[in-house]
Amino acid sequence: MKLFIKFDINTICTLFLKQKLEEQNLIFSTLGFGEIELEENLSSESLDALKNNLSPFGFEVVENQKSVLVQKIKDAIIELVYTDDNNNFKSSAYLADKLNHSYGYLSNVFSEVTYSSIENFIIIQKIERAKQLMIVNEMSLTEIAFLLNYSSVAHLSTQFKNTTGITPSAFLRIIKKRRENLK
Amino acid sequence: MQKNALHILLADDDEDDRLFFKDAFEEVKVQTKVEFVFDGLQLMEHLMNPDTKLPDILFLDLNMPKKTGKECLIEIKKTEHLKNLIIAIYSTSSSDEDIEDTFIEGANIYIKKPSDFNTLKKIINEVITLNWHYHTSGLNRDNFLLSIK
Amino acid sequence: MKWIPKFNSSNYLRVIFIIAIFILLFLSSIAYKHNRDVNEYSKLLMHTYEINIELERLMSAIKDAETGQRGFMITRNHRFLTPYLFSRDKVNTSFIALKKLTANNPIQKKNLEKIYTLIIQRYVSFENCLKYSDPDTYDKRKLDNHMFGGRILMENIRFKVDQMNDIEKTSLNKSLKKYDQEISFGPLFSISLFLAALAFILLAYRKISNDLERLTIYNKKLLISSGLMAESEAIGKFSTWQWDLQTDKIEYSDNQFRLLGFMPNAFVPNKDTFLSYVHPDDKEAISKSMDGIIKNKELPFIYYKIVLPNNQIRHFKSTGKLLVDKNGSNILLGINFDITDEHLLNIKLQEHNNELVKINKELASFNHVASHDLQEPLRKILTFISRISEADKAALSESGNEYITKVETSAKRMRVLIDDLLLFSRTNTTKKEFIQSDLNELFENVKSELAVIIDDKKADLNVGKLPSLNVIPYQIEQLFINLIGNSLKYSQTGIAPKIIVSSEEILSNEYPEIINQPFKKFHKITFTDNGMGFDPQFKDTIFVLFQRLHSKTDYPGTGIGLAICKKIVENHKGYITADSEPGKGSVFTVFLPV
Numbered sequence: 001m002k003l004f005i006k007f008d009i010n011t012i013c014t015l016f017l018k019q020k021l022e023e024q025n026l027i028f029s030t031l032g033f034g035e036i037e038l039e040e041n042l043s044s045e046s047l048d049a050l051k052n053n054l055s056p057f058g059f060e061v062v063e064n065q066k067s068v069l070v071q072k073i074k075d076a077i078i079e080l081v082y083t084d085d086n087n088n089f090k091s092s093a094y095l096a097d098k099l100n101h102s103y104g105y106l107s108n109v110f111s112e113v114t115y116s117s118i119e120n121f122i123i124i125q126k127i128e129r130a131k132q133l134m135i136v137n138e139m140s141l142t143e144i145a146f147l148l149n150y151s152s153v154a155h156l157s158t159q160f161k162n163t164t165g166i167t168p169s170a171f172l173r174i175i176k177k178r179r180e181n182l183k
Numbered sequence: 184m185q186k187n188a189l190h191i192l193l194a195d196d197d198e199d200d201r202l203f204f205k206d207a208f209e210e211v212k213v214q215t216k217v218e219f220v221f222d223g224l225q226l227m228e229h230l231m232n233p234d235t236k237l238p239d240i241l242f243l244d245l246n247m248p249k250k251t252g253k254e255c256l257i258e259i260k261k262t263e264h265l266k267n268l269i270i271a272i273y274s275t276s277s278s279d280e281d282i283e284d285t286f287i288e289g290a291n292i293y294i295k296k297p298s299d300f301n302t303l304k305k306i307i308n309e310v311i312t313l314n315w316h317y318h319t320s321g322l323n324r325d326n327f328l329l330s331i332k
Numbered sequence: 333m334k335w336i337p338k339f340n341s342s343n344y345l346r347v348i349f350i351i352a353i354f355i356l357l358f359l360s361s362i363a364y365k366h367n368r369d370v371n372e373y374s375k376l377l378m379h380t381y382e383i384n385i386e387l388e389r390l391m392s393a394i395k396d397a398e399t400g401q402r403g404f405m406i407t408r409n410h411r412f413l414t415p416y417l418f419s420r421d422k423v424n425t426s427f428i429a430l431k432k433l434t435a436n437n438p439i440q441k442k443n444l445e446k447i448y449t450l451i452i453q454r455y456v457s458f459e460n461c462l463k464y465s466d467p468d469t470y471d472k473r474k475l476d477n478h479m480f481g482g483r484i485l486m487e488n489i490r491f492k493v494d495q496m497n498d499i500e501k502t503s504l505n506k507s508l509k510k511y512d513q514e515i516s517f518g519p520l521f522s523i524s525l526f527l528a529a530l531a532f533i534l535l536a537y538r539k540i541s542n543d544l545e546r547l548t549i550y551n552k553k554l555l556i557s558s559g560l561m562a563e564s565e566a567i568g569k570f571s572t573w574q575w576d577l578q579t580d581k582i583e584y585s586d587n588q589f590r591l592l593g594f595m596p597n598a599f600v601p602n603k604d605t606f607l608s609y610v611h612p613d614d615k616e617a618i619s620k621s622m623d624g625i626i627k628n629k630e631l632p633f634i635y636y637k638i639v640l641p642n643n644q645i646r647h648f649k650s651t652g653k654l655l656v657d658k659n660g661s662n663i664l665l666g667i668n669f670d671i672t673d674e675h676l677l678n679i680k681l682q683e684h685n686n687e688l689v690k691i692n693k694e695l696a697s698f699n700h701v702a703s704h705d706l707q708e709p710l711r712k713i714l715t716f717i718s719r720i721s722e723a724d725k726a727a728l729s730e731s732g733n734e735y736i737t738k739v740e741t742s743a744k745r746m747r748v749l750i751d752d753l754l755l756f757s758r759t760n761t762t763k764k765e766f767i768q769s770d771l772n773e774l775f776e777n778v779k780s781e782l783a784v785i786i787d788d789k790k791a792d793l794n795v796g797k798l799p800s801l802n803v804i805p806y807q808i809e810q811l812f813i814n815l816i817g818n819s820l821k822y823s824q825t826g827i828a829p830k831i832i833v834s835s836e837e838i839l840s841n842e843y844p845e846i847i848n849q850p851f852k853k854f855h856k857i858t859f860t861d862n863g864m865g866f867d868p869q870f871k872d873t874i875f876v877l878f879q880r881l882h883s884k885t886d887y888p889g890t891g892i893g894l895a896i897c898k899k900i901v902e903n904h905k906g907y908i909t910a911d912s913e914p915g916k917g918s919v920f921t922v923f924l925p926v
Contacts, residue, residue, distance in 0.1 A: 058318075074320055115212055116312045124316055131326040141776075158780040165293070165330030166282070167777040169805075174286045174328065181287060199712050206719075275707050277751075278758055279806045298714035298747060 006136050013059075020053055070113045072099055073106055074121065081125040081148075091122055127163045130156065134172055141168055188216040189311060192238035194226040194255065195219070195273065196247050200296065204242070204273075207303045213311050223250025227258060230265055237268060240314055243290075245274040245281065253285065260289040269314055269327070277332050286328055293330040306331050348536040355529035359522050369511045376507055379433060380500040383440075386430045387493045390447075393422035394454060394489065398482070401458055405465045416458070423451060440496055447492045450485055457482040562586055569673075573601075575664040577626070582606075591648075591670050593640035611637035611645060625664060629654035635671075647675040699757035703750050710750065713743050752892035756877070759807060759899045769805050771798035771857075775833070778812040785820050791829040798835045799855050801924060807900040814893045815920050819861035821889070822882075824915070832860045837926065846907045851925035854906070859920040865912040874910060 021028050024046065028038050051061050076098050080091060092103040095118070099106060110118045126148050133139045133147065141153045150156040160168045193204050201219050208217045218238070220226040226243075227250065229235055241259075245252035252272065259265045271292035272285045282293045292310055297303050309331065317327050397419035403412030427448065434440035457478050464475040562585065565571050571588035575581070582603065586596035592609050599605065603622075610618045614636035625631040631652035638646045652666035717740045725733055775795050779786065786793060793816070801808075816831060823829035835857045840846045846854060866874065866881055873879050875898040880891040894910075897920075901908040905925050912918030 078320070114312070114315070115308070116316070120312075121316065121320075124313065124322075125320070128322050128326065132323065135326070154776055154779050157776045158783045161777070161780040161783075164328055165332065166286075166328060167780060169773055169777060170279075170283065171328060174283055175326070177287045178289065197708075199715075203715055203719075275711065276704065278754075280758075296711060298711040298718075300715055300718040302718075303715070 004136065016057065017054075017059070020057075020059075021050075024050060024053065026050075066109050066113055069099070069101075069106070069109050073110055073118065077118070077122055077125055081122070081129050091118075123159060123163055127160055130160065130168070131171065134168065135175055188214040189240070190236065190238045191215050191217045191240055191242065192226075192229075193217065193219050193242040193244075193273070194221075194223065194247065194252065195242070195244040196222050197244070200244070200273075203300060203303060207300065207307050210304055211307055211311065213308075215311075223247045223252065223255045226250075226255055230259065231262075237265070240269045240271055240292075240310070242271045242273040242294075245272060245276065245285070253288065256285060256288050256290055267324070269317075269324075271310060282330055286330075291324070291327045291329065295332045345536050345539055348532045348539075352529045352532040352536070355525050355532075359525055359529070362522055373507060373511055376504055380504045383430065383433050383500050384497055386426050386433065387496060390423055390426040390430065390451075391490065391493055393419045393426060394451065394486070396422070397455075397458060398486070401461065405461070408467075420455070427451075437499075440499060443492055443496045443499070447489060447496070450489045450492060454482060454485045454489065457485055566590070569670040571668050573606075573666045573668070575603075575666070577662040577664065588668065591646070591668060592638065593642060593644075609638050609640075611639050613637065625652050625654065631666065646670055647672045696757065696760070699753070703754035703757060706750055707747075707754070710743060710747055714740070714747065717743070749890050749892075752890040752896075755810070756892050756896050756899065759810070759896055759903065764804050764807075764903060766802045767805055768800060768802050769808070770800045771803075771808065771835075774803075774805060774809050775812060777809055778816060781809070781813055782816060782820070785817070789820055789823060789829050791820055791823070791831065794830070794832045796832075796834040798833070798857065799837075799926075801855065801926075803904055803924075804900075807903060811897050811900045811922070814897050815859045815922075818893060818920075819859065819863050819918075822863045822865075822918075824862065824864050827862060830862045832858075834858055834860075838923075840923075843923070845909055846923050849905075849907065849923075849925070851905065853926040854923045855926060857922045857924065859922075860917065861919075862917040865914045865916050865918045866910075867914055868912055871910045871912065875908065 026038060047061070054061065073095060076095055077091070080094060095106055096103040107118050110116075110121070114121070130144050130148060133144045134141075139147070141156060144150075145153045145156040148156070150159070157168055160166075160171070164171065166174070191208065193201060195201055195204070205217055205219075208215050220229050230237070243252045243255060247255075252274070256270060256272070259268060259270065266289070269292070270290045271294055272282075272290045273294050273296060274281065275296050277295040285293060292314075294306055294310070297306060310329065313327075313329055316322060317324055396415040400412050400415035400417075400419070404410065404416070427444075430444055431441075434444055460478040461475060461482060463469055464471045464478060561572075565585055565587035569591070571591050572585045573588055574583045576583075580603070582601045582605075584601050589596045589598055592606075607615060607619055607622075617634065618636055621631060621634050631650065633649055633651050635647070635649050638648050640646060647670070649669040649671045650666060652664055655663045655665055657663070717736065720736065725736070728736070772795065775798060779793065785791075819831045820829055835855055838854050838856045840849050840852055840854055843854075843856075870879075870881055874881065875894050877895040878891040879895075880889060882889075898908055901922055901924070907923040909921045909923075910918060911921070
C-alpha cells in the first residue's frame with residue numbers, strides 16, 4: 001500500500017518546538033514562523049542546553065541580528081508564496097512594508113548572509129510550491145501558473161526549467177518513476 | 184553563512200578533474216572542506232566505514248573504474264544510513280537519458296562537467312546555495328532536482 | 333471441411349422401400365386368397381356338375397329300364413329286356429357315386445335316400461308290370477294300376493332329382509355370390525395400390541439416380557482435389573497423415589513417404605514407425621507431443637529433425653489436430669512440413685543478422701569513442717585554457733596570445749561538432765521508449781529551451797493545436813528545437829522572425845512523398861517561417877549529414893541539425909520534407925503516422 005501524506009511543515013515544527021521547550025520547563029509564547037518569546041532571560045548554560053537539545057533535529061537558535069532579519073525575510077516570503085490570493089502584491093513593497101526596512105537594505109542583508117538574492121529565493125520558493133502542487137494536488141500547469149500568478153504557462157515552464165534545469169513534465173515523470181521504483 | 188565548513192566529497196578517477204574541482208571550491212565564498220575518493224569501490228568503503236563523517240554533498244562521477252557512479256548511486260540509495268545523502272552527479276555525459284536515469288535512481292543534482300573554469304565556479308556556487316536553501320528553508324528534499332548542463 | 337456434400341437420402345430411401353414392400357405383400361396376399369377362392373369355386377362347380385351328371389345317369393338308367401320293359405312288353409322279345417337287366421347295375425354304380433358326392437351334405441343325403449326308396453319302389457312296380465303283362469299271368473287292371481303307379485313314381489323320382497339339382501345349383505349360386513362379393517372390391521384397389529407402390533419405387537429410383545449423379549460429380553471433384561493435394565504436397569514440401577484412434581490405423585499421404593525418403597506405400601505405418609525416423613535429439617520431445625496431442629486435441633507447431641535412410645538430416649515442422657466426427661470416431665490429422673531449405677536460409681540470415689548487429693555495435697562504440705571519449709580531453713583543453721589568467725596572458729607575447737585565442741576557437745568548434753555528432757549517434761542508439769505525449773506540451777518545453785534566443789530575436793512563435801501522439805518525447809523535443817532553432821538562426825536581417833506551426837490530419841495517398849508508406853493516416857505538421865530561405869534545388873541535400881549551405885563564418889553550425897531531424901522522424905516511421913524560395917522563407921513539413 002502506498003499513502004500520500006500532505007503535511008504542513010510549520011505546524012509540525014511549531015508543535016515540535018513547543019514540546020522541546022516544555023521539556024525544559026520554559027515559559028514561552030510563539031510569535032509564529034520560528035520566533036519565540038521567552039518569559040525570562042536564559043542563563044548561558046540553559047541556552048546551550050536548549051541549542052544542544054534542538055540541533056540534532058536541524059533547529060538552530062539564531063543569534064545574529066542579521067540572521068534574525070534574514071529568517072524574517074524568509075518567513076515573509078514563504079508566507080507570501082503559500083498564501084493563495086495575495087500574489088498580486090509586488091514582493092519588494094510587501095517585504096519592505098512588512099519588515100519595516102527599505103527593500104534595498106533587506107536585499108543587501110539577505111545577499112550578505114545567504115550569498116543569494118531575495119528574488120532568487122522567491123523563485124526557488126515559488127518553484128517549490130509549484131512542485132508540490134504538481135505532485136500532491138495533481139494540478140495542471142495552467143492551474144498552477146494561474147495560482148502562482150505567472151503571466152503564462154510558458155513563463156512558469158521557463159522559470160521552472162531555468163531554476164531546476166529540467167522541464168516540469170520531465171520533473172513529474174522522474175518523480176512518478178521514482179515512486180514506482182520504490183514499490 | 185554556516186558555522187561549520189561545508190563538507191564536500193568528490194568521487195572521480197580523473198586527476199585533472201579533481202584538481203579543477205579543488206581549485207574551484209577554494210575560490211568559492213563559502214567555507215568548505217573537500218575530500219576525494221578515486222573510484223567507486225573506494226567511495227563505498229569510505230561511506231560504509233562507521234567512523235566516516237558523512238559529507239553534506241557527494242559529487243559522483245558516472246564513468247569510474249571498478250564500480251561505476253550509477254552502481255554506487257543505486258547502492259547508496261539502498262543503504263539505510265546513506266539514503267538521505269544529497270548526491271550530485273558530476274559527469275561528462277549530457278544525454279537527457281543519463282540525466283533522467285540518475286534522477287530516477289535518486290540523485291538530486293546533475294552537473295555536466297563544464298569546459299570552462301569560471302562556469303565550474305558558478306555551478307558550484309549555485310549548487311551550494313540551493314542545497315543550503317533546501318537545508319534551511321523547509322523545502323521538501325524529495326523534490327530536490329537540479330540539472331546543470 | 334464445408335465442401336463435403338451430405339448424402340442423407342438413405343433414410344428416406346429406406347422408408348420408401350419399406351412402404352413399397354408392405355404394399356406388395358398386401359397385394360400378393362390378396363391375390364393368394366383370390367386364387368384359393370377361385371379354386372374352391374371350381375371344385376364346387378365340379379361337384380355340382382358331377383352330381384348333376386350322376387343324377388342324369390341314374391335317370392337315364394331307369395328310363396333305359398322303362399324303355400326296355402316297354403319294348404319287351406310289346407314285342408315279347410327278350411332282347412329288349414337286356415337294358416332293363418343292366419339298368420340295376422347302372423343304378424347301383426350311379427348311386428354309390430352319388431352317395432360319395434353327397435356325403436358332406438345331410439339334406440342331399442336324405443333326398444338321395446328318398447330317391448333310392450322311390451327307385452326301389454319303381455323296380456318293384458317294373459316287376460309287377462312284367463308279371464301282369466306276362467300272358468300267363470295277364471291281368472289288365474292290375475297292369476294298368478302298376479303302369480300308372482310306375483308313371484307317378486317316375487315323376488316323383490324326376491321331381492326329387494330336379495330338387496337335388498336345384499339344391500346344388502342354389503348352393504353353387506350362393507358361394508358364387510359370396511366370392512363375387514369378396515373379390516369385387518379387389519381389382520381397382522389392388523391396381524391403385526400397385527400404382528402407388530410403383531410410384532414409390534420410381535421415386536426411390538429417381539432419388540438414387542440423383543444421388544448417384546451428385547456422387548459422381550463430387551467424386552470427380554474429390555479426385556481432382558486429391559490430385560491437386562498430392563501435387564501441392566510435392567511442390568510445397570509438406571505431407572499429411574491421418575491416425576484413426578479407434579482402429580489404430582495410420583495413413584500417410586504419398587508425399588509423407590517421399591519426405592521420409594521412401595516410395596509411396598513402401599511400408600505400413602504404425603505409431604512407432606514415424607518415431608524411428610526422428611533424430612535421436614528430438615525423439616523424446618516428439619513422443620511427448622504425440623501423447624500431448626490426444627490430451628490437448630491440438631498440436632502446436634513443433635520443430636524437429638528427421639534422419640533419412642541415406643543419413644541425410646532434414647528439418648521438419650509439424651502441426652496436428654484431433655478431429656471428432658458425428659459418429660464419435662477420433663481421427664488425428666497432421667501436417668508435416670519439410671522446412672530444411674528455410675531453416676538453412678534462416679541460419680544464413682541469422683548469421684548475417686549477427687554480423688550486422690556486431691557491425692552496428694562496433695559502429696556505436698566507435699561513435700561513442702569518437703564523440704564521448706573525445707569530449708574528455710577536449711573539455712580539459714578548454715578548461716585549462718580558461719585557467720590561463722590575465723596575468724599569464726600578459727606575460728605572453730602578442731602572437732602567443734593570438735595562438736591561444738585560435739586554439740580556444742578551434743577547440744570550441746570541435747566541441748560543437750562532437751556534441752552534435754554525439755546527439756546524432758544517440759538518436760540511433762538510445763533506447764526508444766514511446767510514450768503517449770501531447771505535442772503542445774512538448775512544444776512548451778521547446779519554448780523554454782529556446783526562450784533566450786526567442787527573446788533575443790523578438791521572434792513571434794505561433795503554435796496551433798498539435799495532436800497527442802505515441803512518440804519518443806526527447807526526440808520530438810529535439811526535432812522541434814532543431815527546426816525552430818534553424819528558423820531562428822536563418823532569419824532575415826532586420827525582420828523579426830515569425831514562425832507558424834500548424835497541424836492537420838491527412839491521408840497518405842494525397843501526398844506523393846508518402847504515398848508508399850505503410851500507414852494510411854498521417855499528421856502533417858508544418859513549420860513555416862519568414863526567414864532567408866534556400867534554393868529549392870537543395871531541398872533534399874540539406875538533410876544529409878554535414879551538408880551546409882552557408883560558410884561557417886557566416887552561420888556557425890555543423891550541418892548535423894537537419895540530419896538529426898530526419899533521423900528522428902524516421903525513428904517515428906514518418907517523413908520530413910523542406911521547401912523554400914530564397915528570400916521568401918521556408919516550410920518544413922513533418923509527416924508522422926497517426
